[in-house]
Amino acid sequence: MKRGLLLKSYAQHKYFFLMLLPVLVYYGIFHYGPMYGVVIAFQDYQFLKGVSGSPWVGLDNFRELFGGLYFGTVLRNTLIINFYKLLFGFGAPILLALLINEVRVKWFKKTVQTISYLPHFLSWVVLAGMLIEILSPSRGPINMVLTMLGLEPIFFISEPSWFRTILVSSDIWRSIGFASIIYLAAIAGINPEMYEAAEVDGISRVQKIWHITIPSIAPVIVIMLILNSGSIINDDFEQVFNLLNAKVMGVGDVLSTYTYSEGLLKMNYSYAAAVGLFKNVVALALVLTANYIASKLSDDTIF
Amino acid sequence: MKSNASVSDRIFVILVYVILGGLSITTLLPMMQAVTISLSPPEVVNSYGFHLIPFEFDFTGYERVMQYGALWTAYGNTIVRTLLGTLITLIMTFLGAYPLSKRSLPNRKLWTGVIVLTMFFSGGLIPSYLLIKGLGIMNTMWSLVLPGAVSAFMLLIVRNFIIGLPESLEESAKIDGANDIVILFRIVLPLSLPIIATVGLYSGVGHWNAWFDSMIYIQDEKKQVLQMILRKILLEGQDVSVEAGAGSTAQAVNSETVKMAALVVSVLPILLVYPFLQKYFVKGTLMGSVKG
Numbered sequence: 383m384k385r386g387l388l389l390k391s392y393a394q395h396k397y398f399f400l401m402l403l404p405v406l407v408y409y410g411i412f413h414y415g416p417m418y419g420v421v422i423a424f425q426d427y428q429f430l431k432g433v434s435g436s437p438w439v440g441l442d443n444f445r446e447l448f449g450g451l452y453f454g455t456v457l458r459n460t461l462i463i464n465f466y467k468l469l470f471g472f473g474a475p476i477l478l479a480l481l482i483n484e485v486r487v488k489w490f491k492k493t494v495q496t497i498s499y500l501p502h503f504l505s506w507v508v509l510a511g512m513l514i515e516i517l518s519p520s521r522g523p524i525n526m527v528l529t530m531l532g533l534e535p536i537f538f539i540s541e542p543s544w545f546r547t548i549l550v551s552s553d554i555w556r557s558i559g560f561a562s563i564i565y566l567a568a569i570a571g572i573n574p575e576m577y578e579a580a581e582v583d584g585i586s587r588v589q590k591i592w593h594i595t596i597p598s599i600a601p602v603i604v605i606m607l608i609l610n611s612g613s614i615i616n617d618d619f620e621q622v623f624n625l626l627n628a629k630v631m632g633v634g635d636v637l638s639t640y641t642y643s644e645g646l647l648k649m650n651y652s653y654a655a656a657v658g659l660f661k662n663v664v665a666l667a668l669v670l671t672a673n674y675i676a677s678k679l680s681d682d683t684i685f
Numbered sequence: 686m687k688s689n690a691s692v693s694d695r696i697f698v699i700l701v702y703v704i705l706g707g708l709s710i711t712t713l714l715p716m717m718q719a720v721t722i723s724l725s726p727p728e729v730v731n732s733y734g735f736h737l738i739p740f741e742f743d744f745t746g747y748e749r750v751m752q753y754g755a756l757w758t759a760y761g762n763t764i765v766r767t768l769l770g771t772l773i774t775l776i777m778t779f780l781g782a783y784p785l786s787k788r789s790l791p792n793r794k795l796w797t798g799v800i801v802l803t804m805f806f807s808g809g810l811i812p813s814y815l816l817i818k819g820l821g822i823m824n825t826m827w828s829l830v831l832p833g834a835v836s837a838f839m840l841l842i843v844r845n846f847i848i849g850l851p852e853s854l855e856e857s858a859k860i861d862g863a864n865d866i867v868i869l870f871r872i873v874l875p876l877s878l879p880i881i882a883t884v885g886l887y888s889g890v891g892h893w894n895a896w897f898d899s900m901i902y903i904q905d906e907k908k909q910v911l912q913m914i915l916r917k918i919l920l921e922g923q924d925v926s927v928e929a930g931a932g933s934t935a936q937a938v939n940s941e942t943v944k945m946a947a948l949v950v951s952v953l954p955i956l957l958v959y960p961f962l963q964k965y966f967v968k969g970t971l972m973g974s975v976k977g
Contacts, residue, residue: 388791388792391789391791392791395784395787395789395790395791397864397865397866398783398784398787398790398865399784400866401780401781401783401784401865401866401869402780402781402784402785402796404777404780405777405780405781405800405835405840406796406799408777408831408834408835409799409800409803409835411816411820412813412816412831412832412834413803413807413808414803415808415812415816416807416808416809416812416813416816417806417807417808417812418808418812419808419811419812419813419815419816420808420809420812422811422812422815427815429815429818432819478708481701481704481705482705484697484698484701485701485702485705490702490705493709494705494706494708494709496963497709497712497713498708498709498712499963499966499967500712500716500959501712502966503890503894503955503959503962503966504894504952504955505893505894505895505896505912507894507896507912507915507916507919507920508894508912508915508948508951508952509715510919510920511719511915511919511920511944511945511948512715512716512718512719512948513715514919514920515715515718515719515722515941515945516714516715516718520731521718521722521730521731521735521941522735523714523718523735526735555711555712558708559712560966560970563967563970563971564970564971567971586693586694586697587694587697587698588693588697619897620896620897623897624916624920638810641809641810641811642810645810645811645814646810646811646814646901651811651815654810654811655809655811655812658808658809658810658811658812659809661809662806662807662808662809666805666806669805
């Protein structure tokens with residue numbers, strides 16, 4: 383009679399399901415629809431024939447993918463850029479939160495926070511426009527300093543040896559402030575008695591950070607690392623696409639920009655879907671792995 | 686006062702202020718340069734290089750932007766998109782979050798799981814594009830406001846917020862004979878104003894800044910959104926003067942002045958509501974992190 387009870391419960395909650403229905407329909411169409419549509423990665427998809435009519439080709443698209451020379455370049459670019467973003471970008475907001483926490487002057491603290499959050503609210507179109515000005519060989523402050531030192535100005539945006547550095551540093555510049563919020567909240571939650579006890583022992587501020595603050599927020603750091611682990615393969619399309627130009631394709635073309643140009647410009651739908659599927663599967667595997675490792679090491683997991 | 690510790694503390698504090706001051710200046714510098722260039726005559730921009738305060742004020746950049754019809758059409762499209770998109774997001778998010786906040790809901794975990802799963806895996810760009818094409822909503826406003834209407838993350842935040850509301854209020858309304866839909870509109874919604882503001886602002890800023898969906902789904906220039914037109918002016922060097930009819934002055938194609946004026950005009954609404962944005966965004970991030 384369990385099924386009868388369940389049906390009765392559904393009947394009792396009919397208004398709730400009436401509300402839930404449009405949301406479930408939405409998820410069915412706009413989220414599960416593309417999940418089903420990803421089978422075109424195993425087809426030779428033709429738009430007129432649709433998903434059901436297009437011929438199956440098994441793993442041909444993936445063979446082409448891993449056999450192709452350019453895909454290797456794209457994958458390497460993606461991994462290198464994202465590795466540097468994670469390496470330099472993950473610790474930066476933690477450091478910022480630790481520094482902001484040391485400020486006792488209220489207006490200064492507030493001003494720093496307000497300013498550092500600001501870039502988060504601007505689109506990469508706007509940020510790229512400003513970045514190009516700042517890096518301009520004739521008008522930008524960086525090149526002005528270089529010229530004053532008697533050096534040649536550098537065309538940063540179209541210089542392959544500088545492009546990745548530009549991507550990594552502008553990414554940190556944009557996200558450092560907003561990403562620090564979570565760590566600031568974690569620091570605010572630390573029991574003040576721990577600091578008071580330390581003060582009796584007369585330890586310095588740096589020692590307090592090292593021995594109290596950082597160990598106390600370690601669980602949050604672990605969780606953020608898990609959540610960010612997928613970012614080693616998930617590149618920031620909006621950033622890269624707006625800064626990318628013909629001269630830096632060899633070092634700056636990443637998986638998402640490659641998916642876009644193969645799929646939507648050259649209309650190799652199936653091949654591009656395979657690139658996207660590869661990326662999403664690896665990202666999922668990374669998050670699950672990071673979560674598994676964290677569960678072995680401590681209790682701080684997201685599942 | 687233990688002298689040794691306090692000296693090192695003082696040096697440390699000075700260092701903290703220097704680093705944070707430096708970071709703030711680095712963040713503001715590009716924005717100040719953009720404003721300065723937008724207010725300077727093109728000759729000054731090109732001959733004097735970097736400076737933060739305009740040597741000479743000149744509003745021709747803004748005048749030319751004002752005359753550029755396509756930008757203002759796009760501005761209107763973005764406003765419509767932001768309002769419509771945010772409204773849909775608010776309604777849908779609440780319709781999803783409220784039932785899932787009920788512990789008595791049958792198979793609650795399953796229904797929540799169906800939604801949460803989409804946070805970890807998606808079909809990707811190409812299948813989504815083909816879906817929009819297949820649905821026949823290419824080149825319409827729906828292709829911009831529907832695909833991202835409900836974020837699973839936001840839905841969870843709202844659900845957790847509603848779970849935190851006192852249950853006694855709903856129970857007494859039920860005794861008075863109110864049904865679940867009446868309770869949602871008369872009791873839960875008014876109590877949820879803070880979270881409505883958070884979700885609405887997240888959605889609003891997202892729509893204001895969005896351009897990629899417009900680039901791939903909208904072919905008609907008159908339906909393009911602001912960020913796309915801005916992108917064309919800033920990064921692709923589309924000439925503003927063609928439509929403005931100011932071509933006769935034989936200006937260099939899109940002087941930096943015009944580019945930066947267009948940029949300033951498009952971020953102005955964001956800057957005007959920034960104090961609210963900041964408060965509610967901080968709130969939203971923290972709510973998400975508590976029970977994410």
